[in-house]
Amino acid sequence: MKRLDLSPLCLTCQYFVMLILLLVAAACSPTASAPDPTAPPTLATRLTIHTWEDDIPQEILDAFSNETGVTLELIPFLTYEEGVENIRGGMMLDVVWLSNTEVGPLIRDGLLAAIDYRNIPNARNIAANFRDLIYDPGNRHTVPFSWGTTGFVFREDLFTKPDLRWSDLWNNSFGPVGIWQDTRTLIGLTLKSLGYSVNSENPAELEAALTQMIDLKGKAIFLEDINIASSAYPLNDGQISLAFGWSYDFLIGQELNPNIAYIIPQDGSILWGDNIVIPANSPNKYTAEKFIDFMLRPEISALYTNTNFYATANDAAYEFIEPSIRSNPAIFPPPESLQNAEILMPLSAEGKALYDSIWARFMDAIGAA
Secondary structure, three states: OOOOOOOHHHHHHHHHHHHHHHHHHHHHOOOOOOOOOOOOOOOOOEEEEEEEOOOOOHHHHHHHHHHHOOEEEEEEEOOHHHHHHHHHOOOOOOEEEEEHHHHHHHHHOOOEOOOOHHHOHHHHHEOHHHOOOOOOHHHOOOEEEEEEEEEEEEEHHHOOOOOOOHHHHHOHHHOOEEEOOOHHHHHHHHHHHOOOOOOOOOHHHHHHHHHHHHHHHOOEEEHHHHOOOOOHHHHHHOOOOEEEEOHHHHHHHHHHOOOEEEEOOOOOOEEEEEEEEOEOOOOOHHHHHHHHHHHOOHHHHHHHHHHHOOEEOEHHHHHHOOHHHHOOOOOOOOHHHHOOOEEOOOOOHHHHHHHHHHHHHHHHOOOOO
């Protein structure tokens, strides 16, 4: 009998033959099956959401979890800038609320995922006015969600002048005024008070705005310094008679004092917009898209508006919004009041550096008495 050759070469041949036999057996096995490419992805068990504290009504969060079984983890931020820093820092986030002004640089740097609208059929409900804006053509990375105006919240019983302009923040006869440490809004309204665009990147115009802001600083109260969530409270207490703010402040104020009113300045409102985005490093993109689709259901978008008093970009939601909110011009302003309005837009990298410098110098400056 011939002796079996156990040399390394023959052993390799034996292993190769055994591997072929195993692969053939697996292919012939009745239990083996290839993945179905048409099967939808499975939902993640947990989704992380990054937005303002208490921004999304608990009723909405519970409804999504009950319907899908997905646990929602909310990580609140204090400012949009904080949200941007966390995305840039690589924090694992799945769904983030960001303003129009913040998304452009993140898109340019590849930090936001491209949206697969096949998973968001309710995107058809978004009004045409909010689609295909210059900072995200085709809405490839952003889903518009809510919007609003910036104007004056004031005590109308203390005023004899109803036709306010942005320059009235500097009117000494109105006493102390309230301002927020909101970089783009404060710089923007100051530019507008001087007749410039709220999105100006002209260095000379920004220097002129800085001079005006420093002058205002000595006469104004930073609302953050008195640890409040809305200008409505110091307006009610008489600490201030006027503040720049939003419909949210007005509606809180109305519950405190019927003399608290809201007006869009004659020289035009500053419009803000909120978008829902998915960071590029999200491990749960499909589930994030299904959550966005849920938020765009007409009844859900309406519930958000009915709770937070922010206008919705969702056309189909209007019939579910409470009539008193839908007819409130502070929330849904008539078209004629928006004739001189400007929307806050993302800045170029050079413009962002200019604004950061202007803001740092403003915060370091001692205001004129």
